[in-house]
Amino acid sequence: MFKSIQVTNGYSIFKMNSDGPIGVNKKNDGTISALLKMGGRFSAPFGGFIEAGNIIGLRKVKLLDIKYLCVDEDAETIEYVLQSDHYVVGTYKDGRLFILLFDGKPKHHQIKGFEQDGKNTVIGLF
Numbered sequence: 739m740f741k742s743i744q745v746t747n748g749y750s751i752f753k754m755n756s757d758g759p760i761g762v763n764k765k766n767d768g769t770i771s772a773l774l775k776m777g778g779r780f781s782a783p784f785g786g787f788i789e790a791g792n793i794i795g796l797r798k799v800k801l802l803d804i805k806y807l808c809v810d811e812d813a814e815t816i817e818y819v820l821q822s823d824h825y826v827v828g829t830y831k832d833g834r835l836f837i838l839l840f841d842g843k844p845k846h847h848q849i850k851g852f853e854q855d856g857k858n859t860v861i862g863l864f
Contacts, residue, residue, distance in 0.1 A: 739842065740787050742813035744806040745770055746822075751805060753813035756786030760813055770835050773800040773825060773849075785834030793829070793838065800825040800849075801862060807844065824848055 741746040742755035753760040758764065759768040790796075804826050807818035820826065827845040830836045837844055 740807045740809060740817065740837070740839070741811050742808045743770075743784065743804055743837070744808065744813050744816070746803050746805045753808075754784050755797075755811055755813065756784065758783070770804065771802045772828065772830065772835055773802055782833060782835045783832065785831065785836040787839050788829065788836045789842075790838040790840050794798075796829045796831065796838075798838070799828050799830050799835065801828040801837060802849075804837070807837075818844065820844075820846055821848075 742753065745752050745754065747765070750763075750765065752763065752766040754768050754770075759766040766767055768783050770784050771779045772783050774780055780835065788796075801857065802825055804820055805822070806813075806816045806820070809815050809817045824846040826837055827847075831837075
Protein backbone atom coordinates (compact mmCIF):
# COMPACT_ATOMS: atom_id res chain seq x y z
CA MET A 739 0.00 0.00 0.00
CA PHE A 740 1.28 3.44 -0.88
CA LYS A 741 1.92 5.97 1.90
CA SER A 742 3.73 8.91 0.29
CA ILE A 743 4.47 10.60 -3.05
CA GLN A 744 7.14 12.61 -4.83
CA VAL A 745 5.93 15.59 -6.85
CA THR A 746 7.82 17.61 -9.48
CA ASN A 747 7.79 21.38 -9.41
CA GLY A 748 10.02 22.82 -12.11
CA TYR A 749 13.38 21.12 -11.64
CA SER A 750 12.69 20.23 -7.99
CA ILE A 751 11.15 17.09 -6.55
CA PHE A 752 9.16 17.48 -3.33
CA LYS A 753 8.31 14.63 -0.97
CA MET A 754 5.04 14.55 0.94
CA ASN A 755 2.65 12.23 2.73
CA SER A 756 -0.81 12.66 4.23
CA ASP A 757 0.68 14.52 7.23
CA GLY A 758 2.20 17.20 4.99
CA PRO A 759 5.59 17.98 3.43
CA ILE A 760 8.66 15.90 4.22
CA GLY A 761 11.94 17.72 4.74
CA VAL A 762 12.93 21.30 5.46
CA ASN A 763 12.53 22.83 1.99
CA LYS A 764 10.72 26.17 2.30
CA LYS A 765 9.14 25.82 -1.16
CA ASN A 766 7.51 22.48 -0.31
CA ASP A 767 4.12 23.49 1.09
CA GLY A 768 2.55 20.01 0.86
CA THR A 769 0.11 20.86 -1.94
CA ILE A 770 -0.52 19.11 -5.25
CA SER A 771 -2.22 20.43 -8.37
CA ALA A 772 -5.43 19.31 -10.03
CA LEU A 773 -6.51 20.17 -13.56
CA LEU A 774 -9.70 22.23 -13.95
CA LYS A 775 -12.11 21.91 -16.90
CA MET A 776 -10.98 25.12 -18.59
CA GLY A 777 -7.29 24.19 -18.36
CA GLY A 778 -6.45 26.03 -15.16
CA ARG A 779 -4.90 24.51 -12.07
CA PHE A 780 -6.19 24.18 -8.53
CA SER A 781 -3.87 23.43 -5.61
CA ALA A 782 -4.83 21.80 -2.31
CA PRO A 783 -3.02 19.83 0.40
CA PHE A 784 -2.30 16.16 -0.27
CA GLY A 785 -4.60 13.94 1.78
CA GLY A 786 -3.26 10.47 1.03
CA PHE A 787 -4.74 7.49 -0.75
CA ILE A 788 -8.32 6.15 -0.91
CA GLU A 789 -9.26 2.68 -2.10
CA ALA A 790 -11.89 3.24 -4.81
CA GLY A 791 -14.13 0.26 -4.13
CA ASN A 792 -17.20 2.46 -3.75
CA ILE A 793 -16.74 5.84 -5.43
CA ILE A 794 -20.40 6.79 -5.72
CA GLY A 795 -20.69 10.48 -4.93
CA LEU A 796 -16.97 11.23 -5.23
CA ARG A 797 -15.94 13.67 -7.92
CA LYS A 798 -12.94 12.52 -9.90
CA VAL A 799 -10.16 15.01 -10.62
CA LYS A 800 -6.95 14.84 -12.64
CA LEU A 801 -3.90 15.20 -10.39
CA LEU A 802 -0.81 16.63 -12.07
CA ASP A 803 2.97 16.59 -11.55
CA ILE A 804 3.03 13.38 -9.48
CA LYS A 805 6.21 11.50 -10.37
CA TYR A 806 6.61 8.63 -7.88
CA LEU A 807 4.40 6.70 -5.45
CA CYS A 808 6.29 5.38 -2.42
CA VAL A 809 5.52 2.65 0.12
CA ASP A 810 7.18 4.24 3.16
CA GLU A 811 6.30 7.37 5.18
CA ASP A 812 9.55 9.16 4.22
CA ALA A 813 9.06 8.81 0.41
CA GLU A 814 12.39 7.02 -0.01
CA THR A 815 11.27 3.60 -1.32
CA ILE A 816 9.79 4.13 -4.79
CA GLU A 817 7.24 1.50 -5.81
CA TYR A 818 5.43 3.06 -8.79
CA VAL A 819 6.79 5.45 -11.46
CA LEU A 820 4.52 7.70 -13.53
CA GLN A 821 5.37 9.22 -16.90
CA SER A 822 5.77 12.98 -17.04
CA ASP A 823 2.90 13.55 -19.49
CA HIS A 824 0.35 11.55 -17.46
CA TYR A 825 -2.17 12.54 -14.82
CA VAL A 826 -3.40 10.43 -11.90
CA VAL A 827 -7.10 9.92 -11.13
CA GLY A 828 -7.95 11.37 -7.74
CA THR A 829 -10.70 13.04 -5.77
CA TYR A 830 -11.28 16.23 -3.78
CA LYS A 831 -12.72 15.64 -0.32
CA ASP A 832 -12.74 17.75 2.87
CA GLY A 833 -10.46 20.39 1.37
CA ARG A 834 -7.75 17.88 0.40
CA LEU A 835 -6.77 16.02 -2.77
CA PHE A 836 -6.57 12.22 -2.57
CA ILE A 837 -5.24 9.63 -5.03
CA LEU A 838 -7.78 6.91 -5.87
CA LEU A 839 -6.49 3.34 -5.89
CA PHE A 840 -8.29 0.73 -7.98
CA ASP A 841 -7.41 -2.77 -6.68
CA GLY A 842 -4.34 -1.30 -5.00
CA LYS A 843 -3.03 0.48 -8.11
CA PRO A 844 -3.53 4.03 -9.34
CA LYS A 845 -5.12 4.84 -12.68
CA HIS A 846 -3.19 7.23 -14.86
CA HIS A 847 -3.76 8.44 -18.39
CA GLN A 848 -1.94 10.65 -20.87
CA ILE A 849 -2.97 14.30 -20.81
CA LYS A 850 -5.03 15.08 -23.91
CA GLY A 851 -3.59 17.89 -25.99
CA PHE A 852 -0.16 17.49 -24.40
CA GLU A 853 2.35 18.35 -27.11
CA GLN A 854 5.30 16.08 -27.55
CA ASP A 855 8.60 17.90 -27.87
CA GLY A 856 9.61 15.87 -30.93
CA LYS A 857 13.13 15.25 -29.66
CA ASN A 858 12.76 11.48 -29.47
CA THR A 859 12.99 10.69 -33.18
CA VAL A 860 14.93 7.41 -32.92
CA ILE A 861 13.10 4.61 -34.75
CA GLY A 862 15.65 1.84 -34.45
CA LEU A 863 19.31 1.29 -33.83
CA PHE A 864 19.87 -1.51 -36.37
